[in-house]
Amino acid sequence: MAPNRLRLAEVLLELGRAAEARAELEHARRIAPAVEEAASFHLNLAAAWEAEGRLDLALPAFRRAVDLADDDADAWNKLGRALGGSNDLDGARRCFETAIDRDPTYAPAHNNLGSVHWRQGRLDAAVAAFARAVELDPDYAVARQNLAQARRELSP
Numbered sequence: 001m002a003p004n005r006l007r008l009a010e011v012l013l014e015l016g017r018a019a020e021a022r023a024e025l026e027h028a029r030r031i032a033p034a035v036e037e038a039a040s041f042h043l044n045l046a047a048a049w050e051a052e053g054r055l056d057l058a059l060p061a062f063r064r065a066v067d068l069a070d071d072d073a074d075a076w077n078k079l080g081r082a083l084g085g086s087n088d089l090d091g092a093r094r095c096f097e098t099a100i101d102r103d104p105t106y107a108p109a110h111n112n113l114g115s116v117h118w119r120q121g122r123l124d125a126a127v128a129a130f131a132r133a134v135e136l137d138p139d140y141a142v143a144r145q146n147l148a149q150a151r152r153e154l155s156p
Contacts, residue, residue: 002032009044018051039069043078055086066095073103080112084119092116107137114146123154 005028012021025045028035035041046061062079069075080095093116099109114129130147133140 002028002035005031006035006038006040006044009048010040013044013047013051016051018048022048022052037068039065039072039075042068043075046078046082050082050085055082058082059086071102073099073106073109076102077106077109077112080109080116084112084116089116089120093120105136107133107140107143110136111140111143111146114143114150118146118150123150126150127154 005024009021009024012024021044025041025048028041042061042065046058046065049058049061059082062075062082065075066072066079076095076099080092080099083095084092093113096109096113096116099106100113110129110133114126114133117126117129127147127150130143130150133143134147137143
């Protein structure tokens, strides 16, 4: 039953219904306390808190997820995004670099690393990271836009 609740929570998150997703996750925790040892539980809980603007609650859940799934590039990427959202750019950069270390072909981590470099004024590094994201996934529209804009700022 708990896996069904986890999947339902994922669907609710995709639909933008974060409070309902959290309720499903809490129900899953009540009926199967062992679910707390699943990284997906913590990733979904963190995503729900993040969607509700509660980074103070999302960050510990993201951290627990990477503790449980240290090899999961997506989990590291999500923690990095949350840290970036709380203006911990050095922490975000370290997370994106860890995500890339775990999966060098994971384009979102390269794109997000580029965004951190950009925010820190390192345009050369940002361009390189965005270019790598586009190289890995030529259809990645956000990375293509970021690359074009960073290149324009680099050489006005």
